[in-house]
Every structure is written in C-alpha cells, then in structure tokens.
Amino acid sequence: MLNGWIELDKKAEGGPRVLRKVESIDDAVKEQLLSIRNGQSDALTDAQKADFKKRKLLVEVTVKSFVLKKGAAFTTSLTKPETDLTMDMLTNGSWREKQFKAYNFEALGVPPASGHLHPLMKVRSEFRQIFFEMGFTEMPTNRYVESSFWNFDTLFQPQQHPARDAHDTFFVSDPAESHEFPMDYLERVRKVHAEGGYGSQGYLYDWKLAEAKKNVMRTHTTAVSARQLYKLAQEGFKTSKLFSIDRVFRNETLDATHLAEFHQVEGVVAERGLSLAHVMGLFTEFFKKCGIEKLRFKPTYNPYTEPSMEVFAYHDGLGKWVEIGNSGMFRPEMLLPMGLPEDVNVAGFGLSLERPTMIRYGIENIRDLFGAKVNLKMVYDNPICRLDKQ
Amino acid sequence: MPIIGVRKAVLDKKLEKVYTEKEFDSLCFDYGLELDEVTSEKATIQKEQGKTVVNASDEEVYKIELPANRYDLLSVEGLAKALLVFQKKHSIPQYQIVRPSVLQRLVVKPETAQIRPFVVSAILRDVTFDADSYASFIDLQDKLHQNICRKRTLVAIGTHDLDTIQGPFEYRAEPPTKIKFKPLNQTKEYTAVELMELYQTEAHLKPYLPIIQDSPVYPVIYDKNGVVLSMPPIINGEHSKITLKTKNVFIEATATDLTKAKVVLDTIVALFSQYCAKPFTVEPVAVENADGSVVEYPMLKYRTESVEVEMINRKIGINLKAEEMADLLTRMCLQSTVANDGRSLQVTIPPTRHDVIHACDIAEDVAVAYGFNKIVNQLPEGHTVGKAFPINKLSDLLRVDIAAAGWTESLNFALCSRDDISTKLRQEDGLKSAVLISNPKTAEFQVARTTLLAGLLKTLACNRDMPVPLRLFELQDVVLKDEKSDVGARNERRLAAVYSNKSAGFEIIHGFLDRIMQLVDVKCKRDGTGYYIRACEDPTYFPGRCAEVVGPKDVPIGKLGIIHPDVLTAFGLTLPVSAVEINIEPFL
Numbered sequence: 014m015l016n017g018w019i020e021l022d023k024k025a026e027g028g029p030r031v032l033r034k035v036e037s038i039d040d041a042v043k044e045q046l047l048s049i050r051n052g053q054s055d056a057l058t059d060a061q062k063a064d065f066k067k068r069k070l071l072v073e074v075t076v077k078s079f080v081l082k083k084g085a086a087f088t089t090s091l092t093k094p095e096t097d098l099t100m101d102m103l104t105n106g107s108w109r110e111k112q113f114k115a116y117n118f119e120a121l122g123v124p125p126a127s128g129h130l131h132p133l134m135k136v137r138s139e140f141r142q143i144f145f146e147m148g149f150t151e152m153p154t155n156r157y158v159e160s161s162f163w164n165f166d167t168l169f170q171p172q173q174h175p176a177r178d179a180h181d182t183f184f185v186s187d188p189a190e191s192h193e194f195p196m197d198y199l200e201r202v203r204k205v206h207a208e209g210g211y212g213s214q215g216y217l218y219d220w221k222l223a224e225a226k227k228n229v230m231r232t233h234t235t236a237v238s239a240r241q242l243y244k245l246a247q248e249g250f251k252t253s254k255l256f257s258i259d260r261v262f263r264n265e266t267l268d269a270t271h272l273a274e275f276h277q278v279e280g281v282v283a284e285r286g287l288s289l290a291h292v293m294g295l296f297t298e299f300f301k302k303c304g305i306e307k308l309r310f311k312p313t314y315n316p317y318t319e320p321s322m323e324v325f326a327y328h329d330g331l332g333k334w335v336e337i338g339n340s341g342m343f344r345p346e347m348l349l350p351m352g353l354p355e356d357v358n359v360a361g362f363g364l365s366l367e368r369p370t371m372i373r374y375g376i377e378n379i380r381d382l383f384g385a386k387v388n389l390k391m392v393y394d395n396p397i398c399r400l401d402k403q
Numbered sequence: 404m405p406i407i408g409v410r411k412a413v414l415d416k417k418l419e420k421v422y423t424e425k426e427f428d429s430l431c432f433d434y435g436l437e438l439d440e441v442t443s444e445k446a447t448i449q450k451e452q453g454k455t456v457v458n459a460s461d462e463e464v465y466k467i468e469l470p471a472n473r474y475d476l477l478s479v480e481g482l483a484k485a486l487l488v489f490q491k492k493h494s495i496p497q498y499q500i501v502r503p504s505v506l507q508r509l510v511v512k513p514e515t516a517q518i519r520p521f522v523v524s525a526i527l528r529d530v531t532f533d534a535d536s537y538a539s540f541i542d543l544q545d546k547l548h549q550n551i552c553r554k555r556t557l558v559a560i561g562t563h564d565l566d567t568i569q570g571p572f573e574y575r576a577e578p579p580t581k582i583k584f585k586p587l588n589q590t591k592e593y594t595a596v597e598l599m600e601l602y603q604t605e606a607h608l609k610p611y612l613p614i615i616q617d618s619p620v621y622p623v624i625y626d627k628n629g630v631v632l633s634m635p636p637i638i639n640g641e642h643s644k645i646t647l648k649t650k651n652v653f654i655e656a657t658a659t660d661l662t663k664a665k666v667v668l669d670t671i672v673a674l675f676s677q678y679c680a681k682p683f684t685v686e687p688v689a690v691e692n693a694d695g696s697v698v699e700y701p702m703l704k705y706r707t708e709s710v711e712v713e714m715i716n717r718k719i720g721i722n723l724k725a726e727e728m729a730d731l732l733t734r735m736c737l738q739s740t741v742a743n744d745g746r747s748l749q750v751t752i753p754p755t756r757h758d759v760i761h762a763c764d765i766a767e768d769v770a771v772a773y774g775f776n777k778i779v780n781q782l783p784e785g786h787t788v789g790k791a792f793p794i795n796k797l798s799d800l801l802r803v804d805i806a807a808a809g810w811t812e813s814l815n816f817a818l819c820s821r822d823d824i825s826t827k828l829r830q831e832d833g834l835k836s837a838v839l840i841s842n843p844k845t846a847e848f849q850v851a852r853t854t855l856l857a858g859l860l861k862t863l864a865c866n867r868d869m870p871v872p873l874r875l876f877e878l879q880d881v882v883l884k885d886e887k888s889d890v891g892a893r894n895e896r897r898l899a900a901v902y903s904n905k906s907a908g909f910e911i912i913h914g915f916l917d918r919i920m921q922l923v924d925v926k927c928k929r930d931g932t933g934y935y936i937r938a939c940e941d942p943t944y945f946p947g948r949c950a951e952v953v954g955p956k957d958v959p960i961g962k963l964g965i966i967h968p969d970v971l972t973a974f975g976l977t978l979p980v981s982a983v984e985i986n987i988e989p990f991l
Contacts, residue, residue, distance in 0.1 A: 128806035128874070131814045138799060144789065151792035157817060157851065157882050158838055158892040173553060173660070179842045183818070186841035188884055188891030214760040217662040228890055230818070230840070230851070252785030260817060260880075264844060273848055274816050284785045289770060290720020294780035310775040312435030312767070314404070314470030320719075320767035322775060342718070345763055358718065384816055385861035389869050392811060 046070060132391070133276065133383060135398040136370045137258050140278055143302045143400070144256040147295075149280060154237045154259035160191035162225040164236040166202050167243070168317040169346040171216045172224045176232065176316075183264050183273075185228040192226070198243065199225070201350035211349040230262035235317070235361060238281045239347070242359060245283065246352040255281045258366060269378045276366035287358035289320055292340055296324055296362055300337070303369070303400040309334060315341050318361060328372075338364035373398070404468050405550050406439055407542075408447070409479045411463035413535050417483035419492065431467065434489055435771055436476075440466040474551055474670045475755035478543040480536070481674045488736050489772070495736050496683045498673055498703050498754060501528075506689040506699070507570040509624075509655065513693040514576035518615060519559075519622045519635065521661040522574045523668045523700040524688035526565060527652040529680035536678055537647055543674065547667050555611050558658040558667050559636030561624065563643035565651035568626040574657070576620035584631035585641045595621050595634060602637065611636050622657055653688075668701045669754040706752045708762065712745065715766045720781055721773060731772035737765060793991055794896050797923075798878050801898065801987070804922050810874045810900060810915070815858025817882065818848040823857040827973035829942035836884045838892050851882035851892075855899035856943070856984055860966070860974040863903050871978060872904035872911075878987070897961075899984035907965040907979035909948055916952065916963055916983050923990040931957055943970055948981075954989050961985030 014020065018038050023029045042065075045057055049071065057065070065071035094114040095102075102108040130138075141151070165177055175181065203222075209215025231237075234257045241255055258278045265271055282295060297308055307327045315321040318341025325334040340362035348359055367379060374382075374395065381388045415421045422430070428438045442450075445459040467482070475481040487493035509524045532540070544560045552558040579595035586598060593601060599616060602608040614636055615621050624632040626643075633639040635657040645652065654671060658664035672685045679685075687699045712725045723731070729739035729748055737759070738751040752759045759765060770778070806812060818840065825833030838851040852858065855877045862875060880894035887893075898919065902911045913936070917927065926933040936950040941962055943949075949964030963983035971980060 126809055128808055128810040129812060130802060130806050131812040133814055134802065134812060141791075141795075141799070145791070146789075148787040148789045150787070150790040151795055153792055155794060155880055155894040155896065156888075156890070156892075157880065157894055158890050160890050173557065175553070183843070183848065184841045185838055185892075187837075187839040189841070191890040193889035209760075212761055216760075218660060228892075252783075252787060254783075254785075254787045254789075262818070264842065264848075272816075273818060282783060284783050286717055287783060288718055288720030288781070289775075290778050290781045291783045293720075293775075293778060294782045297780050298782065310778075311432055311437075312771045312775055314435070314472055316472075319761070319763045320770050342763070345761060383814055385858060386865045387813070387862060389811070389862075389866045389873075 042070070127393075129392050129395065131387075132374055132395045132398070133366060133370050135395070136373070136400070137276065137366055139398045139400045140258055140366070143299060144280065146302065147254070147298065149254040149256040152234075152237050152241050152255050152257040152281075154234055154257040156237070157230055157260065157262070158185055158188070158228055159231040159236045160194075160225065161227045161229055162191065162194055162199065162202070163239055164229055164231055164233070166206065166220075166225045167239040167347065167351075168235060169205070169344050170316045171206060171218065172220060173218065174316060177224075179264070181264055182232055183230040183262050185230065188228055190226040191228055194225075195243070198350065198352075205346045205350055211345055213346045215346075232263055233261050233363075234259050234277045234279045235363075238279060238361060242281070242283065242343075242348070242353065243351045250283070250354055250357055252285070253281075253283045255283075269380075270367075270371070272367075272379055272383060275383075277363055278366055279361065279363040281359060281361050283353070283357055283359040285354070285356045285358075287342075287360060289342060289360075292342065292360040292362065295360070296338070296340060299362075300324075300326065304402060305337070313339070315339070317344055317347055318342055319344050324362075337369070338362060369400070373400070404471055405477065405546060406466050406468050407477060407479070407482070407546060408442075408464050408466050409482070410535070411465055413479055413539075414465060414483070417479055418486060427465070430486065430490075433771075433774065434486060435470060437468040438465060439468045442466060470758075471550070472758040474547065474666065474757065475674065477546040477550070477670070478539050478674055480539060480543075480677060481670075481755065484674075484677070485736060489734050491734060495733065495738050495753065496673075496677070498676065499684050500687050500701070500703055501681070501684045502687060506687060507572070507653070508689045508691060509570075509572045509574060510691045511693050512573060512575040514620055515574055515622060515657075516693065518576050518618045518620055519657045519659060521658040521664055522624075522655060522690060523658070523661075523664045524572075524653070524655045524690060525668055525672050525701040526654070526686035526688060527672060527676055527679055528684070528686050529650055530652055530675070530678045531680070532645075532647050532649060532678065534647065536675075537645070540645070540675060543671065547670065551663055551667060555636035556614055557660045558656050558664045560654070560656045560667060560671070561633035561635060561639050562645055562671075563632050563639065563653040563655075564645050564649040565653040566649070567643050568630055568632060568653065569628055571627060572632065572655075573625045574622070574655075575625065576618075576622050578619060579621050582621060582623050582631070582634060584634070586634075586638045587641050587644055589641060595623075598634070598637065608637060624655060624657075665700070665702050666757045669703055669757065672701050672703070673753075673755045701754075703754045705754065708750050708752060708765065709742065709747050710750055710762050710765050711747050714762070715769050718763070718766045719770045719773070720778060721770075723769070723773070728769055731769050732765065734772045735768040737768055794988065797987065797991060798896060801919070801922060802878050805876050805878070805898075805900075805919070808915070808918055810876045813859055813862045813875045813877045814879070815852075815855070815862060815877060816847075817852055817880070818843075819850060819852050819857055820846045821849045822973075823861075824850060824853050827970065828854070828856065829967060829970055829973075831942075838882050838884060853881050853883060854984060855879060855881060855897050856901075856982060857974075859899055859901045859982070860970070860976065860980070863901060863980065864975045867977075872902060872908075874900070874902055876900040895986055896988050897984055898987050899982065901966075901980050901982045903976070903978050903980045905978065907945075907948070907981045909963075909965055909981050912963055912981040912983050916985070919985075923987075925955060925990070931955065934960075936963065943967060944982075952983070952985055954985075958989060960989055 020032050020034050094112040096114050203220045206216050207220040261277045262274050305326045309325040310322045313321050313323045321341035323336055324338045326337045328335045343359045376382050380386045431438045442464050443461050445461050448456050448459050469476045548555050582595035583592050585592045623634045630642050631640040632643050656664045656668050676683045676685050689697050689699050691697050725741040725745040732739040739748045742749045837853050843849050859875055878898045881897050885893040900915050902908050920934050929935045934954050936952050939951040941949050944964035945967050951959050952961045954960040961984050966980040966982055
C-alpha cells in the first residue's frame, strides 16, 4: 500500500475490499535482493542493508579464514606443559624431558591457613614486654567491679567530684554495694577528706560511708594500684615497680575515637626519695623502647597526683606534638593514710592502649578495632607489633 | 577541664602585650594551660548551632583550657593577673578588707535550713565597669556555677546593684505561692509557682528548677523594703540588676556546701576588686546566722605554711637555694620569704589559691615556675625484679598457640544487653549471676557479660561476608556475682571459641578442645586426673549435640556443642556454628 500498488476500500459493499491501483509494478526491493544474490553487495547502502536485515529479508554471514603454517615446535604428538614438579617425575626421571609452563612471578602466592592474634592484644604484649624489661611486676587486675572507696576515695578524689557523676561512671545496681573494708584505714581516709591531716587542709566536706560503698565498673586501673600500695604498706615497704594493662569503663558520649570500654596501661613506682626527675627519666626510658625519643612535659591537674604532667611526643607524620601519656606523683593525702613511710614517694604514669594502636596501624574508627564490628580482614592482614620500629 | 573564651583584643590589653598565637601557646604550655582553639564568635555559633549569623563577630577569640582546680583563672582578669605575676611584670595583689563603721547585714531565717542552709556575702565599692569587664563579670559567675558550684546545686551566686536596694537584707525560705516579684528581663511580676512553669521552656534555666521545685519552701532574699533580690538558685530580680553604670555591687552566694561558698565568694571579689576605685579592696557584710552567730564575709584569708627547701628539692629532683625557690614561688602568687637560715621558706597562700592545700601543691608550683622541661632526667636507683601475673602469663602463652592452631582472636565488650546473655542464648535464668548496671545510656550496656559466647556470635554476625570456615576465639574475663568477694562480684578467665561453616562441625570444636588440653598438659582420662566430655542437654545447644567438659578432680569446667538454630536466628546468623567455652583458671 505504501508504494501505491493497491488500496483498501473499507466502505465497499459486502465488506472491505482490496483494489488494484496500478497495472504493473516496479518492485525495487526484489531488484535489490536479486542484485545481492548475484554478488553485487555494493548495490545497497549500509542503511538499506540494515533495514533489510531488520525485516529479515537479508542475513549477513561472516566467514573467517586462517592460513596455517608449521611452526618451529611443530610436532604430531600431543604434550601439555607441566605446572609443577611432582613426586612421580622424580621417581621416573621424567622431569628431564618435561616442558614446564612459565611461572607468573607477578601474582601473589597462596596465603597459608593461619590463625591471628588481635592487634590490640599484640600491642599489649609489646608493652608487657617493655615493662618486664624494666623490672616491673604485673598487678592482679582481674576485677572489673570495684567499690567507690577503692576507685575514688582512697585516691583522695572528693565525693562531689564530677568524675563520680552518673553520667561519667557506670554504677552497679546489683551488687549495689561493697561490704568489706579495712575499717581503720577507712576511718583515716574519711578524716583526711573531711578534716584534713597529714599536712593537708583537707576538702572539708561531709564524707559519707554510703557513697564510698557504692559499686562501680572501675573507671581506671589506679583503683588496683591503690589496693596494691595499701598491701605494700601493710606488708612492710620495699622499693616496688608495678604495672597493669587492663580494661576500664567510662559512661561517656561515644564517637569515632571513644568507646565505653578501653584499655589503660599503667605503671607505678614506689621508692624512698623518688622525685619528679626520676619519673621523667622512667618515662623517657619507657618511650625510648617504643621508638619515641623527643619528649616534652606539660604541667596539668589530676585530683590524686601533685605534681602532675602530660607527656607529649613529636609525631613526624602529623608534624606536631601529640599527647602520649599522663603522669604524676601521688598526693601524700593518699599515701600517708595507707601507712607508707613519709620519705616514700610514689609516681604513676599511664596511657591508653587504643590510641597508639590506632596510630600505629592507621585505624581511624575505634569500632574497626575493638568490639564485634571489628574489621576481620584487618585482623587477618595485621603485621607484627614492633613499637620500637617506626 | 574547663575552657574559657577570651577575645584576643581583651587578652592583649590585659596582658599589656600583643602576642602572636605561637608566643601565647608557649606561655600557656609553660604555665600548665593549653590554648585549645583559636576561633571567633561567628565560627562558634556556626559550630554549635549550625547556622551563620551575619552580624556575629569575626574577631579572634582564644579558647584556653584550665586546670579544673584553678577557679582563680576562670576569667580573663584572674588569668591575665596570674600570667603577669608569673612573668614578673606585676607584683602579687594584696587583697584588703575595708570595714566601714557600720556594716551591711544579711539576716538568715531558720526555715532556710530545710532547703539551702548557708549564705555568704560581700560588697565591691566604687566599681567602674566597661562592656568587656561587665561581660566578664557575668561570665565568671556562669563558669563558677558550672564548675565548683556543680551546676548551682552546691552554690548559687547573685550579684546586685547596691544603690537600688536597702539593707538590712533577709534570707528566708517561703512557700512558692507567697513569693512574687519581677524577675530578670521580665516586664511583669510572677509568683514563684508561675516562674517554675514559665522557665520549663527556657533551656538555660530549666536544668536548675529541680533543685528546689519539690520543696515546700523556696529560698528568697529580700531587702528592707520587701524588694526581692533573688530566688536562688533560679533567677535574680530585675529591680536590682547590675548595669554598666553600677557603682556598688552587692554579692550574695547561697549554698548547701559552706566551704565552697566561701571559695566562690573569695574568687569573685579577688578577681573583680581590681575595678574598684581603690583596687583590691572589699567591703565585708555581716551575716547573722539563724543560731545567733554573726560571721563577717568574705574570709579572704591569707594562710602561711612553712616548707622545707630540702624536701621540695628532693621531691622535684633539683637543687635550688632557698632564695631561688622563694623567687619562683612568688612568681606563682605564693609570696615567700627565706627562714631558718635558708633551710625553710615561709609561704603565704592568698585567697585566690584555694587549690593549695598541702606542701605538695607548693612543690608543684616550684616545678612549674622552674620549668618542667628544664629538670634533668634521672633513673630510680632501686633494684626490682619483674614478674608476670600468673593467670596473664598462662593466657598469653595459650593465645599464641591457639593462633598457631589456625584460630583468629576476637576482642569483645564486657558490657552487653540483658537479652544477649539470656533470651538470645535461650537461657531463662541467664541473668541470675549477672552484674547489673544502674545507669546505662543505651541497651548495649545493661549488664556485664557472664559468657564470652554472645560477643563471639555477634562478631560472626558482623563479618558474614568473610570466607568460611570462620574460626574465632576469645580468652578474656567474664564477670559473675560472688558473695565471697569484698565487692560482691569477681572476674573469671574464660576461653571460648566458635567455628562457623556450611556444616556445624562438632568434631572440629571437639578437636580444638583436645588441643587446648594438650597445651595445658592434661590428658584425656576418666579417672579424675584428666579431662573428658559427657553428653548433656543445654538450651543454648542443639539437642543431642551438646557435652559438658569435665576437668581434673571431676570438676565441670565448661560446655561445647552445636549452637541451637533459634540462638543462631536471635544473633542474625544463617550458617551453622559449633562452640566451646571453658573456665581456664583451674589450670593455673
């Protein structure tokens, strides 16, 4: 109908009727197709060929041909190149005749079926090692629940101190209270808080036993250090170096670098005549073993140490001084009620375990390191920990 | 640690020198402060409220972090003065109480004992404020409220224009319906009841309402003519408010802790008396307590303490002569003179240094003034031999060999939800020996874990895209209630492992247990000298695929088996898991 050969009369009598319009037709399509059959593929344009292919009038067939010649290694016997040297080849000596496929030295090998230690624990092992090398004894820190008495009061931290707030500390509802205390020591602690003594003005407030009894998830391992120092005083003082690396709990707002639980590294040195200079010396030795040489000390405030300082190290990568730890000499109000001799000074120093781990392994979000959401692939691929190697 | 924001222009004026950021940062470091941030009013609003305010200032503001116990540094007045004395540019101010012939009186009525028993008071005469010092005055009160006053619960400060009111003043406690006045920034009068409601929607006052809300009587201070000065700790009256033109300032501080109230009052008058016509002078007020005693405030006490030069030298590890040490202390506002032939110092502690309560505080100030980084390091002489804590030594040895066996170490939180250790593990009384947290912020910290299994199953669930089989272990403490312990709870060192693959593999986890026993040198024997496993039923495990592990002396030490499908579902796991958990303390 398009070419005007026929027409359709829909309104004819007796139904629609097809009528011839011209006498003869000039079938261009037929002509074109015939010319293709005769080998004249150039007779049609590409557009026409595409159109006929679409109308399934024309099919394009691709014929590929190769010319083969014998190569240098031509042989009529079939041989496959070997990929590996086998026991059989050794036994029957066939390795001398075999062809071996070129090995792809660019690819990686097969990873061994390995187990892995957790990165935080690896860094912990390194720190443990450093402490042992410096003659420190590990403290018994396997107790997460602690009374406010040991966690705060023995450290001369007053009962109204903000750190004892519900929004900073996890309080325990069951078991809610501790019931056993060395009562004569407790009385000395009460006195130094409420009235002063041992050369101190004291805090002069109403110290309450009920507050001291309250159980908390310990906020620092210094609670254990207090227990150990008290024990040391009872058993008879001797020069001591103690350490611990264990978990502490803070009820803080969580973000990319803070969790409710983290690990504290703590060292305590008790010696007659210990001075701030000795503490700085110890710190310097400790960090030398971690590969850090340049240290700067800044005065700071801590409720249970005086003097106190923050320790900074120069981070070459970041190009600035970064805080790496905290240190101080425990206050006499803490030491003397325990019964330690007056000429004994005790220094404490500490840092977090997570921070150096995250810096060392380039981890930005603490949840990738600690907890169920850990990046297991990171654990698998994590290198050994050598703190003294930069 | 508290942070104050000071306009750089004001700081330079007060410090009598224009500092570069680096110079000021260095000065702060030496004194024990930290230049936390250099920002501007505009930038602060942008950060806190997320919007740009066009007419907020672009002028530099220095945010300085202070030690928590130095209340005297909470305003630029105190901070600058301390730094100037430190640099020996100024001498230590001598605060004086100037008694007039007739003192103003503040009478305390007995009912106040029910709600807020204590009050202290003082007057600053002939003050001249400018915009900066006025703002600083208000800001200091706010900072003190946030810090030492513990958000106004311990102490609340009120400052008033003395020329608008008349003494004698009365500190009473009255039923809220009886109290009626025009509060600060309002145009009409309200009763205390109405104010409680009005301030429910005021974000910066709402937090303080609970301090007195439920009391039958509220604290209130009146003047002779019934004008309300303030209703502490909520709000002051509009009538007596301080303006730029105020010349005479009446300060009152009500409290539940008298010691802190005295410190707060001392701090305010010491810092702002520099603006009086006669600088560093304060006029006292006589407070007549309900028991009849009359006390004059402020205390502004100077205390002297004698310290031994030798003791301080030894404590710090330096060797200063008495004169040198005295000079250093004077730089820290602790005026000192040599005594006792150079063996000791008489140190005068001013009312701005309430943080000095022991000779060790004085020792620290010597060290700060000397310069911490000038102290020459020494190493302690005492000889000590190191020693590991036995359970830790055992744990670390085991961990290494477990990793060698092809298992990967997991490290999970000790705090978890109640469901994690009970319903999700199909243990109905799973909470029986659990330690409960009273103030968890989220469900994640409701209890302390009594088993390591929950953490391991959670780790599996968070790592579902890792190739199987997954072999995880954890060697850490769980927490259990224990009446025999002095705190009522103890830790227990456990080893737990999970194996996850397309089939559960009981024999794999069994083999793991066998390897562990081999490592602790315990043979598989049923005669009480070794270990063995025996079938048992436990809701956490699949029926018929659960066993109890019995250690030497026939003591059960744990269980192993295939985890029950309902437990897998509860933890969001789709692959079978077999697990083991044992107590390793018996192997010490």
